[in-house]
Amino acid sequence: MTSNKKKRIIQQAVLNGSVRPNGIVGIYRSNIKNKRVLEANKSFLSRSEEHMELLFATPVLMPAMLLFQENGHLLSRIFDYLTQKFTFGQITVSAASLAIGIMVVALSVLASRTSFSLIEHRLAKRRYIDPGLRYTIAQLVKFVLLTVGLLFALKQAFAVDLTSLAVVFTALSVGIGFGLQYLAADIASGFILLFERPIRIGDRITIGDDEGDVQSIGLRTTIVNTNDRIAIIVPNSRLVTQRVVNWSYGDPRARIPIPVGVATDSDIDLVTETLLEAAKGVDNVLTDPPPSVQFLKFGEYSLDFRLLVWSRQPRRHVQIRSDINYRIDRLFRDQGIRIPYPTQEFLLKNVHVSDLNEVDRTFTANRTY
Secondary structure, three states: OOHHHHHHHHHHHHHHOOOOHHHHHHHHHHHHHHHHHHHHHHHHHHHHHHHHHHHHHHHHHHHHHHHHHHHHHHHHHHHHHHHOOEEEOOEEEOHHHHHHHHHHHHHHHHHHHHHHHHHHHHHHOOOOOOHHHHHHHHHHHHHHHHHHHHHHHHHHHHOOOHHHHHHHHHHHHHHHHHOOHHHHHHHHHHHHHHHHOOOOOOOEEEEOOEEEEEEEEOOOEEEEEOOOOOEEEEEHHHHHHOOOEEOOOOOOOEEEEEEEEEOOOOOHHHHHHHHHHHOOOOOOOOOOOOOEEEEEEEOOOOEEEEEEEEEOOHHHHHHHHHHHHHHHHHHHHHHOOOOOOOOOOOOOOOOOHHHHHHHHHHHHHHHHO
């Protein structure tokens, strides 16, 4: 029943005389009093329950409170020892700050390695990005994180003013110029390789007598893997200042020369046809541009030719040369083309036959022994 209906019923009862207004007010007052009593009882019971819980929990809390009070002084003393500062010149250090610096360095190393792997993994999904560029971006992010982490660790551990580090590096530059010039040159060359990228990850390069694939480019050295699966550690300055043959740079096609010398009495047209025949059907040799033959010169004891072939796999130039040389030798034998060897002729003047016989007997006698 709603409140409006209750009011209408009460008003009707008052008009009829069955209920007096004072009685209605008394009823309301008694209801309010009963509600107040119930609320007071509930609050009393709730406070009683809280007191009872506290009473039962006191045997458990008291030892903990006493233990905390006894160990509070020990913890405060340990904290004072850890935060006690020691000053050495302009450097201020404490055990806590040193621990924080070590943690910052460890986190910086972890973050740099994680970011390197994450960036390489994310960029590897984008096929249009060159692998060398992907490696360069990851390495630069790694170096930046390491540098920022080390500077922040010095700031936290030793309270070093970062502006004073510039003065320190300026003073060290004199020592670098004299004693560490090769190390500085390697580091500078490493940045040149990363930014200019004349050599990239996966390139096939030749350095002097060494040849292999570039595996990684570090801040100071580059690792090259040879065909024998031997890792060659090359200083970066050597890759920048010396002559390096990059078989993978620019156009993927490369021309491979194969020099051949034949006897001076050979038919040069037949030699040319035979060399072109030897280049046909060889793996990794292109037909466009087609192979060609050049007559280089008249040698001291041979006619020097050069067979030129093109390939999209220049890193396999050693195997391509080997396959073509096998075919050249077989075809030359079939065509009767001789490959000459150095010979020497001696011209003897004013020598008698008797002297020659004496030389022959002496030579024969020496052979018997």
